[in-house]
Amino acid sequence: MVFKIAFHALKTAFKGLSLTVKHLFGAQKARQELDITKDHYFDNQTGIATVQYPKVKMPIPEVARYQLDVEIDDCIVCDLCAKACPVDCIAIEAIKSPEVIGKTSDGSVKRLYPARFDIDMAKCMYCGLCTVVCPTECITMTDQYDRSSTKLTDLIYGFSDMTDDQVAQRKSEWTKFQAEKEAAKLK
Amino acid sequence: MLDLFIHILVPVAIFMFIAIFTLFAVYAERKIAGFVQDRLGPMETGKYGSLQTIADILKLLQKELITPFLADKILFRVAPIVIFVAIFTGFSVIPWSHNFIPVNTHTGLFLIMAVVSIDAIGILMAGWGSNNKFSLLGAMRAIAQMVSYEIPVGLTLITAVMLTQSLNLNDIATNQGILATEEIKFLGIWSIKNVGGVLAWNIFQAPHMIVTYIIFFIATLAECNRAPFDIPEAESELVGGFHTEYGGIQFAFFFLAEYAMMFLVSMLGVVLFLGAWNTPFPNIGSIRLADWTTGFGWGIFWTFFKSLFLVGIQMWIRWTLPRLRADQLMNLCWKVLTPLAFLCMAISAIWRILVIT
């Protein structure tokens, strides 16, 4: 009984060992196909599986759950993305404008200036909810996934293109407009 | 004066050898592991990652020595040294080439068995001294395993010694090739003192020696705490076992000891069973292959080559077979290896009386 088990153990061990030695000596050529969209992808999977990133990169789809990008000219600063974000990593500050600023590329009317539009990529969990709610589809996910940095603050991406002077100017314009409106009301 | 110089030089040389061997073996192990699993292993440090282990050891050497607050300070500090010295001493009686042996004692084999067993005490010291339950569990498992497996190892050694009639490793090595001082026979029938080669090795001098060698190999694998018998370390359940709390150079010593032990048991197996420094090529008629490949340099080469080959097999096994459960481990030792080893010992005794005489 015991010897039968021992024999079985030796036999199976030998089977495993011959399998691994085959891989040991077969480890000379790399995997043939890295792109999963290709036909016969699964037929070309023998060989070394290691992809020597960053020297070699895997092909990825054009847009997937990677880092976010905001086309700020198309943003109407509606704050929906910030509200949708489950981890609150989008910080938006808006300044109202006395008149219509312009139109986005899809025809929506812009009435707010983005004084601040920061996304903290260190907090983002890449759920993509913000991209779904955006009415003008200006916040999108890109194919960028490799942005390592030595400073944590580098991971807060600022998308607002307004300078401090512009922010101050727009703010004063709005306060002036409001003051004028108040004055008009009092008359 | 010269004597003293040699006495200092030899241990230093052995230590240097162990250190360099470990650096090489760790690299080789990672590469083998990689290839077996269809990976590449280390690739970035140096060409094909060849400087990886040097970078590793430099990192280890720079680390602070941390002793846990509640640890038994003395045991904790001494344990790595005890473990390493136990195995280091074992190298002193193993021959590298014909009459080239650090210490030529008549009880060399006995000495190895004795000092290598001290390893178990070192592991217990490490586990107990760390004051950590994982370390202690690992140490307890290690002791149970090493004490159990000492028995089949001891029995296989006796089996070999019964045939060779000597505990002197130098004599055992010599009597397995063309330089033999005694009559040697292939399977006890054909005198091959002048032929030599692979047929004169101890595993072919009697039919049961092959089985004995397999038992010896499996049991020493367990003595080294190597996979598939690595339950004392069991990274996945015991966080590294008895060396969980160690860091820096103390950890490096555990590593040195582990790899030195691998090489030691491989070398012991080579000396006792696989012809030691004797060449595997026999003399065939006027083609004196054995004569041509025997000599001082050849001796060192063959010892080294055979031992490295066995170390390679140990690594290959480690990356193939899954770890045994503790009860399976004990089953294997007490129900399979020990009875088989006893059987081999009995055959050896009968063989000695009836066949060799």
Ligand code: SF4
């Ligand atoms: S992807 Fe998800 S987590 Fe990241 S900013 Fe958008 S909503 Fe927030």
Ligand code: SF4
């Ligand atoms: S949801 Fe779109 S339009 Fe609205 S603030 Fe966010 S990015 Fe801008």
